[in-house]
Amino acid sequence: MAATPLREGVHIRGRDSSLTLEGSRALPALWGLLAARLGADPQAAERPEASDPKIGAALATLTDRLREHDLLVEHPDGVELPPWLGAVAGRPSEAAEAIRAAHPVVRAADPGGTLARAVDRALTEAGAVPSFAADDSLPAGRALLTTGSPETAVAVAADAGGGFVTAPAHPVRARSDAEEIAARLAAAPDTAAPDTATPDASAALTALLAGAAAQRLLRAVAGLPDPAAPDRDPRLLAGRPAILVARARPLRADHHPWAAGPPLPGHPATAPAPEDLAEALRRIAALGDQRLGVLDEPLPGSLPQVPAALVSCRTPAGPLLAGAARTDLARLDAACRSAELHLGAGPFTSGAGATPVVGATPEQARGLALRRAALALPVGGASPIDTSWRDHPQVRHWWTTLTERLDVKASLTVNQLDADEPVFRVDLQAPGLAVSTVEATPADAVAFAALAAVAQVTAHQHGLSADVHTTPSGAAAPLATAGVRPAAWEDEGWTNRWLTGIADREPALQHALHRLTGLHTTPWQSARPEPHPVAAALAGCGFTVLATARGETR
Known part of the structure; x- marks a missing residue:
């Protein structure tokens, strides 16, 4: 615990919380007296002011405030504990006893090597009594730290370029995790070459990784929270392991989410779907x-963001470009399409009729699959359509941007796929591009088609090429508007209000599309017995992967 005196108060900081007390110039002095008592100062009780009942009452009140904010820990008299336990444990004596009783074993190919010695120092300084065992199954530069009942282990690896520490797990899993992480890091595009590290950086790196491995193991032994917790770092994933990854140049270490990793004990193999767009983007x-991802993250980089937001990423089919009304929506479209291309590439491809469709939620995945199935239907028997949709503000904006601002000669065909169903198809033709959309209203379909054309034309005019383009749709609208309440003065010229209307229409549209297409969806399965790393990562992030098959239409 640390404290900063204020003019009329004191600011107190603990391991997980802080407290500011103000209102009296006597508070800094009171804190000094209380700190002496809490620190077991034998002279504190003999001070003259200690016998004053008013001061005693004030100290009791101050102690109660500390306890309410979890700023007090129990420390037994006469027992010397490692200083770090007082900073992280609510009951340091119990944690220290658990650590002393753990007797961790450090396994390495060379128990006397640099890494093993560094782990020994870290464990000993933390209050543990380690032993060593030679293990020829471990490669050089790697160690496995294990404890007894229940069996817990972490793996640590260090070489001249970097290293890692796995999450606490059963020893068998810790070994397999280390193998997978080592292979993934070796393939990571930004992995530093071993010969770029200096000896000094390598020595510091070894000490850093050894200390991190000792901390993760002993925290697990003592029942303390792992330092890589999603509530402490929003980049990490609940229910999935976080891996400490370090680099030698520059010397740096931080925790990375391992979305494709096996679920942590007590967590399901498939995570819950994200509840809103912000959570989907975090995943x-x-x-x-x-370092540990399975996709190239779609980002705007130096791409233009007006008139449409653009993002790009690498995929097995080549560079992908996604455009949308907002960057967050473009990132969602790009990630889902990129994942589909990864799942459909190579030996994992399923048989005919099982094309993967990826969505952040089941609703989005179904919406994408149904729209694609509807676009495969023959267009015929079109019904007359009211042209009032031309006055919709989103249509005016994107069509004017395409045909006037970007000076593109484009034409539109609008069809209602069935006279009894609110399902409209739009086909937009322009030199060098063709876009087709299906939505619940002609205005929605035209606006999305024009927006997609604007994105492609903008990219072309800036000299950007892509092998894959996405087409924005209303499938993501329910996710994008979850928890969002448009202002009363917003009309559908505002993206939030427009998406809210689309989200309201989405359930009825999906029912109508299902009746028209007869589409059946099932969970996508790899054609190989081993798990697909992208599919595992998508499941770990709560995303939905569907296989589609056509049934009978009505």
């Missing part, structure tokens, strides 16, 4: 983590 960042 997309984990899927595209630079």
